[in-house]
Amino acid sequence: MPERIRFTKEDIGGEVLSILTTGLYRDPLDTLREYIQNAIDADCDHIAVTIDPDTIAVTDNGVGMTFEQARRAIRLGISDKNPLKSVGFRGIGIYSAFNLCEDLSIYTRSAADTQGHVITINFRLIREELLREQERRKQQLPPVLYLEKLLENAVFVDVDPQNVVQEHGTKAVMSGLLGDVYKRLNNWSEVAAYLENVVPLPFRPDFKWAKVIEKRLREEAHRIVPVTLQILVRREEIYRPYSDGVFSYGGRHEPKFFTVVDGKERFGIAWVCINDARQVLRNTAIRGLLIKKFGFSIATRSYLEPFFKRPVFNRRITGEVIVEHQGLIPNAARSDFEHNSSRQAFLLALGKLVNDVSVWGDKIQQEDKAREVLEEAHTRAAQINSALPSLVRNQDELLRLNVEVAGIARQLDPHAKTLRSLDAAGYARTRQLVKECAEFISTALMQRSRGQKALEQKIVRSIQREAEEEKKGRPVAPPPANLKALLEAYDLIPSPDLMAFLVYLDETVIQARLSTEEYEETMRVLREFLDERM
Amino acid sequence: MAISFRESPAKRLVRETWDTPLLRHLHEQYGFRYRYMGFPGTELVDVRLWRDMLDEVIAFELPAPTGDQRAYITALRRNLQTLGIRNVTYFGSLEEVVILRKDLDGIDYRQENLITLYNLDFCDEIASRVDTRDGPKAWRFEALRTIVQDQHECFRRSDGPPFFIMLLTVRNQIHAGQAHSFLRPRNLVAEAHRYRGVCERTKRIPSRGILLGQHGWALKTFLYNTLRSYFGAPNVSALFFPLVKYMGTPVSRQIPSPMLHWIILCRFGNREHAAPAFYPDDYLFNVISLEAAAGGLRLSAEPGERPNHDQPLGCVEWLVANRPAIFDFGASRA
Numbered sequence: 001m002p003e004r005i006r007f008t009k010e011d012i013g014g015e016v017l018s019i020l021t022t023g024l025y026r027d028p029l030d031t032l033r034e035y036i037q038n039a040i041d042a043d044c045d046h047i048a049v050t051i052d053p054d055t056i057a058v059t060d061n062g063v064g065m066t067f068e069q070a071r072r073a074i075r076l077g078i079s080d081k082n083p084l085k086s087v088g089f090r091g092i093g094i095y096s097a098f099n100l101c102e103d104l105s106i107y108t109r110s111a112a113d114t115q116g117h118v119i120t121i122n123f124r125l126i127r128e129e130l131l132r133e134q135e136r137r138k139q140q141l142p143p144v145l146y147l148e149k150l151l152e153n154a155v156f157v158d159v160d161p162q163n164v165v166q167e168h169g170t171k172a173v174m175s176g177l178l179g180d181v182y183k184r185l186n187n188w189s190e191v192a193a194y195l196e197n198v199v200p201l202p203f204r205p206d207f208k209w210a211k212v213i214e215k216r217l218r219e220e221a222h223r224i225v226p227v228t229l230q231i232l233v234r235r236e237e238i239y240r241p242y243s244d245g246v247f248s249y250g251g252r253h254e255p256k257f258f259t260v261v262d263g264k265e266r267f268g269i270a271w272v273c274i275n276d277a278r279q280v281l282r283n284t285a286i287r288g289l290l291i292k293k294f295g296f297s298i299a300t301r302s303y304l305e306p307f308f309k310r311p312v313f314n315r316r317i318t319g320e321v322i323v324e325h326q327g328l329i330p331n332a333a334r335s336d337f338e339h340n341s342s343r344q345a346f347l348l349a350l351g352k353l354v355n356d357v358s359v360w361g362d363k364i365q366q367e368d369k370a371r372e373v374l375e376e377a378h379t380r381a382a383q384i385n386s387a388l389p390s391l392v393r394n395q396d397e398l399l400r401l402n403v404e405v406a407g408i409a410r411q412l413d414p415h416a417k418t419l420r421s422l423d424a425a426g427y428a429r430t431r432q433l434v435k436e437c438a439e440f441i442s443t444a445l446m447q448r449s450r451g452q453k454a455l456e457q458k459i460v461r462s463i464q465r466e467a468e469e470e471k472k473g474r475p476v477a478p479p480p481a482n483l484k485a486l487l488e489a490y491d492l493i494p495s496p497d498l499m500a501f502l503v504y505l506d507e508t509v510i511q512a513r514l515s516t517e518e519y520e521e522t523m524r525v526l527r528e529f530l531d532e533r534m
Numbered sequence: 535m536a537i538s539f540r541e542s543p544a545k546r547l548v549r550e551t552w553d554t555p556l557l558r559h560l561h562e563q564y565g566f567r568y569r570y571m572g573f574p575g576t577e578l579v580d581v582r583l584w585r586d587m588l589d590e591v592i593a594f595e596l597p598a599p600t601g602d603q604r605a606y607i608t609a610l611r612r613n614l615q616t617l618g619i620r621n622v623t624y625f626g627s628l629e630e631v632v633i634l635r636k637d638l639d640g641i642d643y644r645q646e647n648l649i650t651l652y653n654l655d656f657c658d659e660i661a662s663r664v665d666t667r668d669g670p671k672a673w674r675f676e677a678l679r680t681i682v683q684d685q686h687e688c689f690r691r692s693d694g695p696p697f698f699i700m701l702l703t704v705r706n707q708i709h710a711g712q713a714h715s716f717l718r719p720r721n722l723v724a725e726a727h728r729y730r731g732v733c734e735r736t737k738r739i740p741s742r743g744i745l746l747g748q749h750g751w752a753l754k755t756f757l758y759n760t761l762r763s764y765f766g767a768p769n770v771s772a773l774f775f776p777l778v779k780y781m782g783t784p785v786s787r788q789i790p791s792p793m794l795h796w797i798i799l800c801r802f803g804n805r806e807h808a809a810p811a812f813y814p815d816d817y818l819f820n821v822i823s824l825e826a827a828a829g830g831l832r833l834s835a836e837p838g839e840r841p842n843h844d845q846p847l848g849c850v851e852w853l854v855a856n857r858p859a860i861f862d863f864g865a866s867r868a
Contacts, residue, residue, distance in 0.1 A: 050615060052623055053639050054608040057615035102608075107616065164616050175612035176604075232641060233622050 102176030200295030572653030747792030
């Protein structure tokens, strides 16, 4: 069995600090994230981030630290934070500014304290010591700089005589920014976008669904932390990236909330907004659902796309899956969760979530389609309706419209059930309009047909009369002697009962009451009437 | 920690017994709150003193003369962050940044909001030139014109109050030749011209040499005349408080730093005040200068000033006695 080795403080060189921080925090934004993580873990309800060419300050109104807590906070690689409850838990973050600035001062005050405390870290001194040690190594001299000694000389916790933090909270001030740090951070849109992904920001006040979503998130005990960002002169509150403008018609559909659950295991909730046109969202940056834990984004919005049967569907929606499950631990790169049984169950829950979202979305989009059809049908039917009176003699156009109106009615049919539940009155109104159009066209076509037939008959009778008169050497036809003869002469043959009634009327009423001359005059008037009409 | 500026006891006396009572009076009686623009120094002495009345600080800081050039600006920024007051900072002298519209980091300078309290401290000779890459270009005092123009632009696009305060401090030093040039009769308004005539009879400007602390009347005349001309176009009326003379921190054992300090209460005109007015009447003659010394403030007349032993030594009392109707701040809270 190998001999147990006893490690001493001389076995850990000062270079460890440089190696750790340089490896973990290559981008100044990552360093910024660390101090913001600390603010969020401190249960603050506001964070201010101020950046200028020489300093960065992250200020929160969280619980702050007592002297003992501040003392523990400066430990390297040891953290009191529970990884199940806090974002940061590796115990390195406080040193993340090593490659960013000359000095770090963290002013803090616990609500229970009457006095604030300040942690100061002189990174300039640490770097100088490390350079001296490197020089010693080059000269083959034995090492003298150990981590413990290095930190002892450069890291302090003391009473803050200025009481910089007035009530409670923490203010981290990094001063003497190095090299290109400010150049990297002097990019408003990039820094703001980064913060959107690491802080549970509020929604824009002008986003119409902001209050609905925030209310629900608060009910679910999800925190919302306002952030004020100032880069030199520009100072603004920053918000999550959602606005009415990302939707085709300003966002007509209320957000839908889903519970992310697999069996009895609850992972969190999701809120989803779907585009109000059957199109993908124009803003590619917010297409899809973003998974968040403690406000920190995990992976990208395309993470869930493979879960959808029709991936395009993921691009028509936006929203967030807010995870609260303690077993889901973000990996260091925030590209996924640590692989464990909770993650497996979470993936199953995501499948179910996507299915639920698809069903809901499909219903919404069917309704949208039905509304679109109804609107188009009503508009076109109204146009046809107003044009019809002027088209009554235009048989070709009437025939064409007859076909079109039938087509409109057919388009409405498949959506009838949906429309009756969505907008029964509108649907009935449109149906009525379509029906009236169809009837008008039909009547106009029928009347035109009857008139044509009567004209043809008149011509035929005229021809026949001419032919007969020629055959008879043009004798003068005797006028019809009675009503029956008159009707027969004009081919007006009523039903036998009506004829019998007319004959009875003629013989017993008309002839009985008129003199011969008056009767002949009446028959002449009737002939003229029929001549005009026929 | 780098300290850019160590103030003299007299400077502190002026701030605490002359400036502060007025600012606090306007704050407490009329609800004034201040957006401060100036050169507070890394120690932020005045900002700390007036902290409860300030909403924002727009600060300027010079490069450190030795060692790390950024030491002062870094200290200023760190201290402002620590103080927790909203701030914007520029690297360079106020005059240079305002005139050149850029600071030494190349950051564009633009006045975004109305300033309600200027603390303009011209530590260098005000009648010197601002250096640019193309060589000396603008007079240092021309920064005042730009400041007034910027302020007017902000006033036009805002609905802020018409009042603002200038605390103006200059080194009592000018080349004799420049004094002659600036105080040529054709450059002066009638009051300044008359005043210069009276002063020349008792304390004539020599033909050459540097006037250090001996001819305060010349700088007083020059600045009064210059400000009146700068206030004309933007229609700014002004109430000039008594000139206060004090000794600042000496440049070296041999070179003292005599300073001149004014408070100027300004307001933009409206329809009723179509042209600017300047108060008190015959300011150059009628208002006796003060001097800050170990015992406090005392009357210390410059040549040409008419004796008036009843002139109050307190700033607020002086305002009460001399406030014209145009400076109506509304109902007092008292």
